[in-house]
Amino acid sequence: MHEVGIASSILEASLAETARRPGARLVSIGVRVGVLSGVDADALQFAFECLVADTDERNVAFSVETCPRVNRCEQCGHEFDSPSNAPFTDAPCPQCQCRQTRFVSGDQLDLKFIEVEEP
């Protein structure tokens, strides 16, 4: 729902970084989106494409890396991705079946990198 605002924050930060490099042209943007970030990767992609459609950035490539929910087992310390059919809930540790697990990551909403062409 708010993906347009987020896409425009991403574009703004990317263009600001590009502008710091004289003569540089923005070529691609890479972002990281966790399953618990509240942002949908497809909607973000779509929002970005709409945003740049009639601008100088229309050819900028936009790639989204989706990150799973990662939990750590409190008993054996094993870190594991939640299964893709239940990405949001606390699954038991696949190594020792222990249910005491702690959330490690999965709420990322990060601008990973940009690629620029420099003269």
Added chain:
Amino acid sequence: MTVVRMEEKVLNENQRIALDLRRRFQENQVLCLNLVSSPGSGKTTLLESTLASFRPEERVAVLTGDLQTENDARRLMRYGFPVQQIVTGGVCHLDGKMIERALGKWSLADLDILFIENVGNLVCPSSYDLGEESKIVLLSVTEGEDKPLKYPSMFHKASLLVLTKIDLLPYVPFDIDAARANARSVHPEMEILEVSCSTGKGMDAWLAWLRKRRATTGMLTVER
């Protein structure tokens, strides 16, 4: 071609404002609570009952957000505490800048508790930190008990779940144990309260939760 590592939060600017707000709340020992839920879960009603139970000398204020109208602010103003409506004009969430702007008119030193009633929406408000001490999510028994599974991001980020309208339980198919289990499967450490603002059931526990949170805020050491 040059690859520039960015490794920054997309909502960098909001995060910066939120951190600044959090520092201000801590310095002034204000407990700031961000209330979130679907539209119609009873955020305004819970706040009305809460304000009604406070003595007039309590140092409490409310910021309430909606896409349009000042209706909620009008409802909340009747209790004599400072209330401000934030009309977002179509934006589906409150962000740090809106809070910062609204607070411009108030002195935080005069407050103990600040309630922020977010826009009714279980999706977008979860992405925007407002500098609050905790998010509180409301779920009414006229909704589905699977809401925590459908909107995990919000239930994951909230530290307290308040199940509202529990006086309606005899009339609706809501499975309250399933709701609790669903919330805990998304967020194992989540605290859960059950409240009815119509009958007053559970209000004591809610007010006790507030008092306890308030007491811990007073003891927080300010990070500089």
